[in-house]
Amino acid sequence: MRYISTRDNNMKVTSARAIAQGLSVDGGLFVPETLPRLPEGAIDELCSMNYRQRAVYVMKLFLEDYSVAELTDFVTRAYSPRGFDTPRVAPVKKLDANTHFLELWHGPTCAFKDMALQMLPHLLTAAMRKNGEDKKVCVLVATSGDTGKAALEGFADVENTRICVFYPRDGVSDIQKLQMTSQSGSNVLVCAVNGNFDDAQAAVKDIFSDPDMREELSQNGWMLSSANSINWGRLLPQIVYYISAYCDLVNAREINAGDPVDFCVPTGNFGDILAGYYAKNMGLPVKTLICASNKNDVLTDFIKTGTYDRRREFYTTISPSMDILVSSNLERLLYDLSGGNDAETAGYMAQLREKGVYTVSDAIKSAMDGLFAAGSCDDAETKSVIARAFKEHDYLMDTHTAVAYGVLEKYRAQTGDKTCAVVVSTASPYKFCTAVLEAIGEVPGSAGPELIGQLESASGVPAPMPLKALSGKSPRFTDSYDKAELPDVVRRFLK
DSSP states (O other): OOEEETTEEEEEEOHHHHHHHOSOTTSOOEEESSOOOOOTTHHHHHHTSOHHHHHHHHHHTTOTTSOHHHHHHHHHHHTOTTTOSSTTSSOEEEEETTEEEEEOOOSTTSBTTHHHHTTHHHHHHHHHHHTTOOSEEEEEEEOSSHHHHHHHHHHTTOTTEEEEEEEETTSSOHHHHHHHHTOOOTTEEEEEESSOHHHHHHHHHHHHHOHHHHHHHHHTTEEEEEOSTTSHHHHHHHHHHHHHHHHHHHHTTSSOTTOOEEEEEEOSSSHHHHHHHHHHHTTOOEEEEEEEEOSOOHHHHHHHHSEEEOOSOOOOOSSGGGOOSOOTTHHHHHHHHTTSOHHHHHHHHHHHHHHSEEEOOHHHHHHHHTTEEEEEOOHHHHHHHHHHHHHHHOOOOOHHHHHHHHHHHHHHHHHOOOOOEEEEEOBOGGGGHHHHHHHTTOOOOSSTTHHHHHHHHHHOOOOOHHHHTTTTOOOSOOOEEOGGGHHHHHHHHTO
16 A cells, blocks of 8 residues: 655655654655555454454555564553553443543543554654665654644654654643653653744644655655654554554444444544544544544534634633644545645645635535534533543543543534443543642642652542652653754754
C-alpha cells in the first residue's frame, strides 16, 4: 500500500517513508492511497482476540512493509502491563442501558494519546531502518496538553532520536505542565510558547515546510519527524480502539454483531474523531460520529454550516486540550470527501492560511451531513455534567469527557436517537483536579499535584499512580519563547 499527499496525489511513498517523514514536503498530510476494508467475518474473529492482538490485525491492513512479527513485538512492548494499569488496555465501562465510556487513559501519562504514542516510537525507529536512513531523527511536537507528555514518555532516551515539545505557556493544566516540564531523559526539550496551541502548531508546520531548514539540518545529520496526529503512524493506532470497543460491546452482549453504534468524541484537532471515520469506512457499523467541542466551537460550526472560520475569539477553557482553532486533521477528511481531489483540498488550506476561512463544496457538505453530528458545551455546562454523572452514576470524569457526554445528551434530546452510544473518554479526571473538584462541590485547597489527594478523598476514586508520583517533583524546563524564535530553538537543540 502506498501513501499519498493530500495536496499532491502524485507524491507516493511507502508507509515507512510516510511515518518517518511525518508531513509531506508540500505541507500536505499522508493518507492511504486506498482504504482497506475489514474482511468478511472480521468482527467475529476480532471479538475472540485481546486488545494487543486486535491492534496487530488492524495495523497490518495498513502497513504492508511491516511484518506481523514486528508488529506483535511493538504491540507487546507498547501496551505492556508496566505501562497500562489494566490488561484490557482500553476498557469499555457501562453507564446505563445504552451509554458506555471507552476509557483511553489507563496508560503511563493517563491520557488517550498513550494509545498511539506508546506505539509510534517503535514504528518510527523501524521505519528509519527500513528506509536505510543513516540520519538521526528529531521529533517535533506541538501540544495542547496531553500529546506532549505522551510523546516525551514514548521517545525519552530512544537511541538516535531527540524530541522537542512546544506547549502554550498559559494553556495547559498545572498537572499537564508539571508532567512535561519534569520529564527525564537526555534527549528531550520542553519549551513554553508565548501564545496558544495554534501558534505552536503553526510554528511546527512552518519548520517542516521550510526547505532551507530541512537542508541545513540534513547536512548536520538530522531529519525531522512529527509525533502530532499529522503523522500517519500516530493516527493509525487510534483506529484500533474504535474497532476494539465495538468488539467489547458485542462480547458483553450489549449489542449484536452488525448493530449500529454512535461514537461521541471530544476533539479539537480532529484526529481522534477522524480515526473513527476511518473505522466506519473500513466497515465498522458506526451510525453517527458526534463531534463534541468546548467554547472553541469552530468544528461544531463547520460541521453544521460547511464554513470553517478561525477568525474568532480564542478561549482558554477548563478542557484545554480542545482549545484549538486550526484543526489539522480536517484536511484528511476534506481530501477523502472530495473524492481525492488534491487541488480542491490544497485550495481550502490556502484559503485558511491566507484568509482564515473557507467554505466547502455542496458535495462535501452533503456527505458530512450523512456522517457527522456536532455540538458544544461551555465551562459551566461541563461542570454540571461532571456533577450530575458523579451524583447519579457514581462515575467521575474529566473535563474533556464531560464535554462529549454533555453533547451526547443534547444530541439525544434533539433527535430522539436511542442508538447504543460510546463516549470516548480521553483523560483521567486527576489531570484536571481544580475543575473536577469545583464541579463536585469542593473548594480546591491548593494547586497542582497537591490536589490529587483532595480529589481522591472527596470522590473515593483511586488516583492513577503516574499522577500521584508527581508529588514533590520540580520542573527541569522553564524557558518560554515567542513563535518566531522556535526555529532557532530547534537549531540550538540539534547542535
